[in-house]
Amino acid sequence: MLPNTPQQGTLADIASHRLAHSIVTGELAQGQKLNEAELAERFGMGRGPLREALRHLEGMRLVKRIPNAGARVVVLDYKTMSDLYEVREALEGMACRIAATRMTDEEINQLSRLLDSHEMQIEQQGGGVYSQSEGDLDFHFQIVRGSRNEMLMDMLGSEQYQLQRMCRYRTSRNAQRTRPALQQHRQIAEALLQRDGELAEILMRRHIQGAWRSISEAIAREQKT
Amino acid sequence: MLPNTPQQGTLADIASHRLAHSIVTGELAQGQKLNEAELAERFGMGRGPLREALRHLEGMRLVKRIPNAGARVVVLDYKTMSDLYEVREALEGMACRIAATRMTDEEINQLSRLLDSHEMQIEQQGGGVYSQSEGDLDFHFQIVRGSRNEMLMDMLGSEQYQLQRMCRYRTSRNAQRTRPALQQHRQIAEALLQRDGELAEILMRRHIQGAWRSISEAIAREQKT
């Protein structure tokens, strides 16, 4: 997968990955205080590397640091998620537009094959996992890679990718959207194949808007309960 | 100004600001090796805070760290700048679209007054400084603030803002573009006043595309010499 955890490198990187995982999966609650000494001991390292890891996670927007008051896990409230999806719409829309002019035919074909495998997965497992699984993220990131824009890849890959996954872990997925989502993916791939960047951008932006609407409604239903 | 340097807070933050300034202004050359011990002594602090500062600057894309090999100032080559402007086009375009629906009338009027002061500045000083000065950035960031999107504000303010300034310090500005740029700003403000988000986005994207074309051509001319 994309930015997975190679258990190697400096201790700060290891701590960063482990903490990111714990935060994304919810093992560490939102807004929870992160005690440096405690975490350092749990990870079997000094406080130095751990502080660097916290600084890194702050850059990824997974924790919020307040001077002389410690670090806390970020709180994914409605406003934050809304902001995230607005940014994603802009960034991935642009990625789509550019990718239409820079991806090779082979890459686009590979994208279609990826969708085929997703469709098979849906048929087999009944369609409840597609939009939830990491497969959806694969599709999106393949297009981002196709834009050949390193900055976009960094932003959407390393940083927002984690917040995105955090969203998914917290919000109950509704399986109704898996088939329309796949259909929209197919339309986007088709637009890319036709080298119609403008259309691809519009479709991607609509796709992300739809995803946000779905999540937004799910949250509303949840809070009404 | 926006993220200015409050000479207070933790040493790591101070080092981060001072280093960022030195990098943006070119005091530290592109690709230059950043020696931890040397910088720590120059700033009169230990290596701990300095390492945290480097981690922070890495998140801002101002330095590139390689494990066990130290940190170097980022190299702003053509590709990197191109990527930056593509991202800016997407982000600021979206900011414009949203700002059209969320800015208050008073904020938009203030935007117009800002442009008035810019025009006066051009009349006085002959028009060579506008696009180069920070005034241009003020206009752009006011709109970003108008989007009410915290993530956009962080991305464009704290992070890309520095790379953007770095671009400006390095590329020779051509004064020919200052008046068209002001005119485009006026059109954008007008679209915001009319609450036409779609138009405002298109205008902003064209504006940034134009700025990139200008810089791109300047670089081409420079390299031909």
Added chain:
DNA sequence: TTTACATTAATTGTCGACAATCGGAGTCGT
């Protein structure tokens, strides 16, 4: 009982020293 203040405990910020790793100078062999 409540509020204000002072003392204390805990946590963050910082420093200096030690260990691990990498790059390069120098040397040896072919």
Added chain:
DNA sequence: ACGACTCCGATTGTCGACAATTAATGTAAA
């Protein structure tokens, strides 16, 4: 002379201890 190997210096990575700041607790006065 060229290449590979070895050793050494320099730099990064890490740790433990100390200082400074914050938050909390308890106490005393209104």
